Amino acid sequence: MSEARMNPTPVVAEPGPASSGVSGRIGTVDAVLSILLVTIGLGNLVLPVELQSVGGIDYLLGSLMLVAVLLLFRLRLILKQIRHPALMLLFAATLVPGLVATEPNAYGTQKMLGFGIAFVLLIAPAAFADYQKCVRFMVACVSVLSVGFSLLVLFGSVASSSGRLSVLGMNPIGIARVTALFAIVGVVLLVVGARPVHRILIVLGIVASLVATITTGSRGPLLGVVIAAVLSLMAVASRRRLRPFALVVLAVALGLGYYWLQASANIGFQRVLVGDDSGRGPLYQLATELAWQRPGGIGWGNFAFYAPSWVEPGSVTLYPHNIELEFWLEGGIVALIGLLMLVGTASVCSFRSYREGGTALQLIVFALIVFTVANAQFSSDIVGNRFLWLALGLAFAGHVRLKERPKRW
Numbered sequence: 187m188s189e190a191r192m193n194p195t196p197v198v199a200e201p202g203p204a205s206s207g208v209s210g211r212i213g214t215v216d217a218v219l220s221i222l223l224v225t226i227g228l229g230n231l232v233l234p235v236e237l238q239s240v241g242g243i244d245y246l247l248g249s250l251m252l253v254a255v256l257l258l259f260r261l262r263l264i265l266k267q268i269r270h271p272a273l274m275l276l277f278a279a280t281l282v283p284g285l286v287a288t289e290p291n292a293y294g295t296q297k298m299l300g301f302g303i304a305f306v307l308l309i310a311p312a313a314f315a316d317y318q319k320c321v322r323f324m325v326a327c328v329s330v331l332s333v334g335f336s337l338l339v340l341f342g343s344v345a346s347s348s349g350r351l352s353v354l355g356m357n358p359i360g361i362a363r364v365t366a367l368f369a370i371v372g373v374v375l376l377v378v379g380a381r382p383v384h385r386i387l388i389v390l391g392i393v394a395s396l397v398a399t400i401t402t403g404s405r406g407p408l409l410g411v412v413i414a415a416v417l418s419l420m421a422v423a424s425r426r427r428l429r430p431f432a433l434v435v436l437a438v439a440l441g442l443g444y445y446w447l448q449a450s451a452n453i454g455f456q457r458v459l460v461g462d463d464s465g466r467g468p469l470y471q472l473a474t475e476l477a478w479q480r481p482g483g484i485g486w487g488n489f490a491f492y493a494p495s496w497v498e499p500g501s502v503t504l505y506p507h508n509i510e511l512e513f514w515l516e517g518g519i520v521a522l523i524g525l526l527m528l529v530g531t532a533s534v535c536s537f538r539s540y541r542e543g544g545t546a547l548q549l550i551v552f553a554l555i556v557f558t559v560a561n562a563q564f565s566s567d568i569v570g571n572r573f574l575w576l577a578l579g580l581a582f583a584g585h586v587r588l589k590e591r592p593k594r595w
Contacts, residue, residue: 212316212319212320212322212323213315213316213319215256215259215260215315216314216315216316216319216320216323217320217323218252218256219253219256219310219313219314219320220314220320220323220324220327221327222249222252222253222256223253223307223310223311223324223576224324224327224328224331224576225245225249226246226249226250226253226303226306226307226572226576227307227572227573227575227576228328228331228364228572228573229245229246229249230246230360230570230572231356231357231360231361231363231364231573232331232335232356232360232361232364233245234354234355234356235355246303250303250306253306253310254306256313257306257309257310257313260313260315263312263313263315264309264312264313267312267313267583268309268312268582268583269312269535269582269583270531270535270582273527273528273531274305274308274309274528276524276527277524277525277527277528278301278305279524280517280520280521280523280524280525281301281486281517281521281524283482283483283517283518283520283521284483284485284486284516284517284518284521285298285485285486287482287483287484287485287486287488287516287518288484288485288488289485290485290486290487291487291488291502292487292502293487293490293502293503294485294486294487294488295487296487296569297486297487297516297567297568297569298486299569300567300568300569300572301568303572303575304568304572304575305575307572307575307576307578307579308575308578308579308582309579310576310579311576311579311580311582311583311584312579312582312583314583317583317584318547321547321550321551321580321584322547324580325371325547325550328367328368328371329367329368329371329391331364331367332364332365332366332367332368332369332371332395333368333391333394333395335353335361335364335365335398336365336368336391336394336395336397336398336399337394337398338353338354339351339352339353339361339365339398339401339402340394340397340398340401343401343402350402350403350404350454350457351401351402351403351454352402358402358403358404359402359404359406359407359565359566361402361404362398362399362402362404362406362407362408363404363407363410363561363573365395365398365399365402365407366395366396366399366407366408366410366411366557367395367554367557368391368392368394368395369392369395369396369399369411369415370411370414370415370418370550370553370554370557371550371553372388372389372391372392372395373392373414373415373418373419373436373553374418374546374549374550374553375388375546376388376389376392376433376436377418377419377422377428377433378422378544378545378546378549385435386435389435389436389439390439392436392439392440393439393440393442393443396408396411396440396443397443397446397447399411400447400454401447401454402454403454403457404454405457405564406560406561406563406564406565407561409560409564410556410557410558410560410561411557413556413557413560414553414554414556414557414560415553417552417553417556418549418552418553418556421537421540421541421549421552422549424541425540425541425544426544466507466508466564469496469506469507470506470507470508470511472493472496473489473506473508473511473512473515474511476489476492476515477511477514477515480515480518481518481519482518482519482520483514483515483516483517483518483519483520483521484515484516485516486516486517487502487516488502488516489504489505489506489515489516490502490503490504505566505567505568507564507565507566507567508562508563508564509525509559509562509563509567509568509571509574510522510525510526510563512567512568513525513568528578529555529559529578531582532555532577532578532581532582533552533555533556533559533581535581535582535584536548536551536552536555536580536581536584537552539551539552539581539584540552548584551577551580551581551584552581554573554577554580555574555577555578555581557577558571558573558574558577559574561574562574
């Protein structure tokens, strides 16, 4: 036997963008791109009006310009790594009937810009050189924001003009969407990826997140957390046994939080218990009736012209507070089908990624899709639900690439 066969020289493959190890720091470009995407996705929820324009430059416009530069810089990588481009093109095509239904107005123009932002957020994750590091970094940023705003709500909130508690004069629903995020991340980490020494801190963070969300009196984000948590636990149970001790500790902590809310006569808690629809029921009914009457759509941003009693004189800003109804009413049945195909495909991709890979990171992406879709059923519009598009983009970009990585969170 030859010496070469007895002592083979090991071949060490050079790691590429999709197969590099999980150790080490995130690259500078990846870090900047990740921060910009989080800023675009959540900026309208966490930035006071006074901070949304600095030095005459709108934060959204500035962030989009920087993202555009980075995407051009990594165009070859995007073309190599983008997933489901045909579906995205089909989705874009389904938006056309709503464009040609009527002449655009100011609100319709805002929605066109909103669609442009949506496609940026759908495509941008394909530009990550190291997907896993980027998503971990983004989850960390989102968690810090969520916990930080939860503490602000718990210790520094004041009554808003509507009588609900908020901070920095911002919309309580928007604040609640942010405070609720750590509850989702924490539940996933608790049952999948957390080390025993970290579980108590995670439980405390979950309780703070949920109590702060309830304190704002916002029911939609709270319901979104419940749905995302339940589906995430079902996904975990489909692969392995759940950790009963962690769930028992969480249940006890939530019970104590519930007792504190009840004993303190929390304003938001009392509002959550009331359970009224805040006038959304009649709005849903009106939008549904119009959608059946105009299956081709009434045109993007035109709802106010068909429901003048719902807006102040001269205003054109009115939306159904339900994203499926919004697409169906304004873009027609074709746009609704396009939206359902996009969301459905992303959801299946993220769920399959978790089923095949089993990492907490994959499950967090799935849970974020569920949470953002659930929120979009009750508040905001195409323009405001930007974090939804980012969650879908993360699912598309990560469907194949995470399976090539070591099974760590």
